[in-house]
Amino acid sequence: MKYNITQTIKYIGVDDTDLDLFESQYIIPNGISYNSYIIIDQKIAIMDSVDSRKYDEWAANIANALEGRTPDYLIVQHMEPDHSGSLASIAVLYPNMKIVASERAIKMLPQFFYECDLLDRTIAVKEGDTLALGNHILQFYMAPMVHWPEVMVTYEQSEKVLFSADAWGKFGALCHDEEWACEARRYYFNICGKYGQPVQTLLKKAKALDIAHICPLHGPILSDNLSYYIGLYDTWSRYEPEAKGVFIAYASIHGGTAVAAHKFADMLKERGVEKVSIMDLCRDDMAEAVEDAFKYDRMVIAASSYDASLFPPMYDFLHHLQLKGFQKRRVGIIENGSWAPCAGRVMRGMLEQMKDIEIAEPMVTILSRLKPENNKAMETLADTLAK
């Protein structure tokens, strides 16, 4: 098979390249993979199932890898349907196969699969428990809230493989060979971003293990330079910026705010800011805007006033940042309004609800269009943020 990890641990997952939106909200231009693995020994274990959209392909991969044998265990690390969607179907196909999962995951089984009774086939495992397959020994570590509460990861001792559930996953099907960090970062902050502390706890457990391969539930198997991937997860989960730079997010109704945002980007570049990234919240990918907000150490938000409040695309963006635990950043504000500007007040209020946000002064207020009279405030804010 194409993505085998070792002689006895094989990839049996599937690509999904025609799903419109992952989790009904994230665009995935290069699709997504639902990873699953099989460990062949005296006993045979399958690591996780796949989304029900791809059951037939996955079942065929399993049958091919089994070479006439039958699986003894299905290890369920995460119950979200992109991984448990084919669980009941495969359990029916292999009626003697046991389902190994955390207690919390086992409690969820009837929620998702009330039509069939799977509970008498389950083995509940807890922190540190082991399961011997022969030469291969699986050891289970609980990883609650990376990304759901029932999540666990599994370490295979003989070949030093960490099956990491959603951790170190990324958007993008495996048939697309692409740089890891960009889509892994967009995946991390939008899906696991809120759960920095649980990710830190998992990192501490991983640090005590000798790991040769990380096998996530999405994206490529990681076997080289693991300290790079582990280091990025450490940075991200501590909410530390990954790079110096300013991310400018703007939401403009008729273009006046957009002009101001682009002018401000030019002013930052003139001042030698390391990197300036700019996005139109009305048209660009919201998930990528969230990603860039976390990536850089500074941010500027520019938006129109609307219905005595804030233009909804900016409200939506800031609400996303609130949900994902955005913190530890310096932020400048540019507001626009044609008769009673109030966007700045709302933006400031939303930022003040976040942790360790320093608002850079002065807030710039534009009346309809950027004019020479705005230059002083724009220059002062640019000076402040360029430092």
Ligand code: FEO
């Ligand atoms: Fe890939 Fe949280 O499921």
